[in-house]
Amino acid sequence: MYRFLLTRQWVILTLVVLALVPTMIELGFWQLHRHQHRVALNQVIADSLAADPVPVESLTAPGAEVKDADLYRRVTGAGRFDPAREVVVRRRTNADDKVGFHVLTPFVLRDGKVLLVNRGWVPAGPTQTAFPEVPAPPRGEITVTGRLMRDQTTAESGIKDLQDMPDRQVMLISSEQQQERLGRQVLGGYVELTSPLPKGAGPEPIPAPDHDAIGNHLAYAIQWWLFSAGVPVGWVILVRREVRDRAAAGRADDGNGEGGDGEPARTESARV
Structure with missing residues (x-):
C-alpha cells in the first residue's frame, strides 16, 4: 500500500x-x-543611563574596545574641544528621518589624550559632498558628559566604509582611523554628547536610545x-x-x- x-x-x-x-x-x-x-541589551542600557557618570578613562583607553556592559554608560571628561580637526559623519538621520551629518569633534583631555565627541546632527547643504555649516563648540576648558559608545563597524551598522571621501567627511566613527588622522592617542569608542548642550543654534542632540522596545x-x-x-x-x-x-x-x-x-x-x- x-x-x-x-x-x-x-x-x-x-x-x-x-x-x-x-x-x-x-x-x-x-x-x-x-x-x-x-532584552539583555535593554537592561544594560537602562542600567547605564540610570548610573552616575564616571570618568571616561576609567572605562576606555587608547586602542581599547568598549565592553558590552559599559555601552551607553554616562562618562565625563575635562578638557577643550578642537574644532579645527572636526569631521562630519555622512548619511545620518535625525528624529524626523531627514538625512544629514553627525558632527564628530575631538575633545582634548587634560592629559593630552583625545576623546571623540559626537555633538549631534546637522542638516546637509545643497549637496552631500559639501561640508555643512556647523556651529562652533564651547570655547575654553569645560567638562563634557556623554553616553559611551563602541566604534562603528560595517558589520554592525550596515554602512559601507567608503574610501576617498570628501575632505573632513567619514562614513563611520572609528577611533583607530581618527587616531591615525590626528596623530594623537585617541580613546577607544566615542561619546554622544548630553552636556553641555547648545542653548541656541547648534547640532541637534542625539536622543537617548529606546530601551523598552523588544521587537x-x-x-x-x-x-x-x-x-x-x-x-x-x-x-x-x-x-x-x-x-x-x-x-x-x-x-x-x-x-x-x-x-x-x-x-x-x-x-x-x-x-x-
Missing part, C-alpha cells in the same frame, strides 16, 4: 520535509536568541516552531490522501473489470 513512497517524487518530497523541520527549529532558536539578546523576535521564533510542526503534519496528510486516492482508483479498476454478478465480464470476442 505504501510502496509509492519509494517513487522518485515521494522520495524527494520526504527529503525536503526532513531538511525543513530541523532548519525551521534552528531558525526559531535563532530568533529566540535575538530576543534574549535584545518581534519572540513571535517569529514561535512562528518558525509552528511551521516545523506543521510540515510533518502536512506530509502525513498528503500520504493518507495518496493512499485513499490509490485505494479508490483500485476499487474503480476492479469494478470496471467485473460483471454485475461478480464474474469477470466477457469481451465481445469471447461471446463470438
Whole structure:
C-alpha cells in the first residue's frame, strides 16, 4: 500500500520535509536568541543611563574596545574641544528621518589624550559632498558628559566604509582611523554628547536610545516552531490522501473489470 513512497517524487518530497523541520527549529532558536539578546541589551542600557557618570578613562583607553556592559554608560571628561580637526559623519538621520551629518569633534583631555565627541546632527547643504555649516563648540576648558559608545563597524551598522571621501567627511566613527588622522592617542569608542548642550543654534542632540522596545523576535521564533510542526503534519496528510486516492482508483479498476454478478465480464470476442 505504501510502496509509492519509494517513487522518485515521494522520495524527494520526504527529503525536503526532513531538511525543513530541523532548519525551521534552528531558525526559531535563532530568533529566540535575538530576543534574549535584545532584552539583555535593554537592561544594560537602562542600567547605564540610570548610573552616575564616571570618568571616561576609567572605562576606555587608547586602542581599547568598549565592553558590552559599559555601552551607553554616562562618562565625563575635562578638557577643550578642537574644532579645527572636526569631521562630519555622512548619511545620518535625525528624529524626523531627514538625512544629514553627525558632527564628530575631538575633545582634548587634560592629559593630552583625545576623546571623540559626537555633538549631534546637522542638516546637509545643497549637496552631500559639501561640508555643512556647523556651529562652533564651547570655547575654553569645560567638562563634557556623554553616553559611551563602541566604534562603528560595517558589520554592525550596515554602512559601507567608503574610501576617498570628501575632505573632513567619514562614513563611520572609528577611533583607530581618527587616531591615525590626528596623530594623537585617541580613546577607544566615542561619546554622544548630553552636556553641555547648545542653548541656541547648534547640532541637534542625539536622543537617548529606546530601551523598552523588544521587537518581534519572540513571535517569529514561535512562528518558525509552528511551521516545523506543521510540515510533518502536512506530509502525513498528503500520504493518507495518496493512499485513499490509490485505494479508490483500485476499487474503480476492479469494478470496471467485473460483471454485475461478480464474474469477470466477457469481451465481445469471447461471446463470438
